Amino acid sequence: MAFKLNVNGKSAMIDAAGDTPLLWVLRDILNLKATKYGCGIGQCGACTVHLNGKAVRSCQTPVSAVGNQTVTTLEGLSADGTHPVQLAWQEIDVPQCGYCQVGQMMSAAALLAKNPKPSDRDIDSAMNGNLCRCGTYLRIRQAIHKASEITTNASARTVQTASVNK
């Protein structure tokens, strides 16, 4: 079956069985490899993407259910890899093997979009669905706080620039 998807701001026509999980459409048909397969049953979060800005498990999302919702993968999070979570993940040097980290960053980015200054408790509820087999959780938490700081500072700078320009 043919489906028209909106992925990372671009329209894409794909042909796949309707029950094909969005994960495999992204990886094997659209060649967007950042999104990862870990468990296939929504337990690990490695396949996390955004649907209309909300973090979802793409392994549990049949392509037929996507419709005209916007799909964002890590490749579409920023044009040049400079989304605050991507900067923070590098600054804190979060990864060990790195396999889960795209999913972690996507969950973190969705959290920060609606809650730019999350508490540890907010982080708990947003991130508990993402497993890290290497156990980098302490750094993931630290990196989310760092990303929050980068986001907040960036908007503070924007505000400052705006007032100077007046």
Added chain:
Amino acid sequence: MKKMRIDRRSFLKVSALGGGGAILALYVKPAAAQFGPQVPPVPSNYIKIAPDGAVTIVAKNPDLGQGVKTMLPMLIAEELDADWKKVKIEQADFDDTKYAGQIAGGSTATPTNWTPMRQVGAAGRAMLITAAAQTWNVPEAELSTDSGKVLHKISGRSLDYGLLASKLDGLKPPALNTLKLKDASEYKIIGRTQQGRDTPAIAAGQPIFAIDMMRPGMLYASFQKCGVFGGKVKSANLDDIKKMPGVRDAFVVERPVPNEDVLPGDPGLENGIAIVADTWWQAQTARKKLQIEWDEGKWAAQSSAEFAQKAEEFSKQAPQRTIHADGDAEGTLKSAAKVVEAAYSYPFIAHAPLEPQNCTAEYKDGKCVIWTNSQIPGNARRLAAEALGIQQSDVTIHMIHGGGGFGRRLTNDYAVEAAYISKQAGAPVKLLWSREDDFAHDYYRPGGFQFLKAGLDSNGKVVAWRNHFVSYGEGERFASAAAMGPTEFPQRFIPNYALHSSVQPLGIRTGSLRAPSSNAFAFVIQSFLDELAHAAGKDPVQFRMELLDSAQPLPPAPPPGRGGRGGFGFPGLNADRMKGVLQLVAEKSNWGKRTLPKGTAVGVAFHYSHLGYFAEVAEVKVDSGMKVKVNKVWVAADIGSQIINPGFAENLTHGAVIDGMSELMDQEITIDKGRVVQSNFHQHKLVRLTQAPPEIEVHWLKTNNPPTGLGEPALPPILPAIANAIFTATGKRVRSLPLSKSGFSWA
């Protein structure tokens, strides 16, 4: 096809890979042959200097998240005196004519490479100095280097390494053992935190993992095996499957030799059905329609319940063998002032690295190229060549970044399958196992049972120790990673010591899981020691200190060089080093000096494995519903004189603690009707972010010993440290893992 028989030598290799110090002490020579340098390092295989000054350093080992792609080049760059920020790193392919010890196993990368990699860097630096001396016509003694430049301070001249690149060709590298290496006080790169070299690519979501590999014309494959180990296909509806959408081929794969021996560590091709399709989802969809009649073979009735029952029977009988005896354990137990007896057990568990098993292979015209995240790519080459009926020299192995290994990728079954399927399908193939395949066909950490009895004298000193170790194997052979060696702690610390064993046959594969054997033995030994401390009425730290004080002298260390400290010939536990970390962790955690609320307690444990000395304290809160929160963990470690990349070392240590917590609470593989029951992470759980300790303090005790690894030795003590804390908090002594079976869960 060579017969896939396990001979003594290959069994020793398997043991060596799996082993803690105790097992390895037995097998110094073969282990050294496997891990020691087979080819001496040649600087030009590791260092490339371009005319524009760009220095490229080759990272020779497989990296699956243990940080060697950054750490090993740091050693070279330090002695080369390169500018680390400008150094490029290139991942080596597997090439045993150029590189020695291209494996990820046994926490060996640091001890085996610490000296040779620094020598390679120093040789490169010496050659650059020679080239500069010739260029300027000055004595070499007047030259020095600094961050990518050769300096002639007398004349104020300097030359960038790049400008000397063309002059290196004719120079012969100096003999490595004549080079003077830097004093640690001169280090600019070693001992300072360097960002992981793959971190930017990971943050950008770049396709660096094996699962991301693409080839022109590539097809995707699924592989269905029998749930019962060794099961063979009698018949299957392959004609129906071939008609399914996207399916290109479906065929039976038969292992070329009988497959009933479970003991080999890396057995190559196994029986099953391959489905090859345009996309993996199409292959998986077709797979659901498979109707297979299996010949399940001789293991179809085995079960975990039967294993436990048999172990219980063994415990009441005379042991089959005595592995080691000092003094008179039986006699002393009869006369001891106090005798403590306990039965411990631990289950099979799975590795489940987060990147599922996968491999891309391209067979064409009698040659095969393989892209794999193997931890031991040399075996992938050998086994693929055997399965394809070609020479090893016709197999090329590209080492691709792995999404975790933990020992699972020390077996190359999935790589051999990919190679074989590519040949049959006549196309490049990416084979991907589902997570369910991974849980059903792992090389599980072997379960086991230990029936312990110890005697205390009237001063509360341990005078006798008897362990009847019940494991898996046949006759004198243990299943892979299921052995206990004669020098396992506390041998040498108790005058009357007896270690006996009995084994029962096993029809599933076993193998090394991060800190093999130690990950289970530390729980048993350090929990039982805690029982003894309480029976003696002594503080658990003080009791352990006294035990360490009673050490018999260390037997002579293995000879240096091949098979020496840098190889797998582990020397025995050094009591002073262990006392050092135990003392440090007690100080840092304020052991015995804090008043904790009811339901909150601390526990302590130590363990020596893979040359590393680790002592850990856990502070644990247990509520009335048996929900456990680990508030904080203190780790003290002695892994020698240098922590090469401190930031990453801390990250890896946090991970080891959290990994150990997963094993402690929730992981168990059980067998029923010959099949593994657990299929995915909902039944074999990992610690999640909210369950991880909010704080893990890591303290390094730097001692005058060569630097050694930490990925494995950091793990074992956390299991008993938490279990001992739970006992103090609740009075409940858990002797069987995982804790969830006794009603505990994470808060």
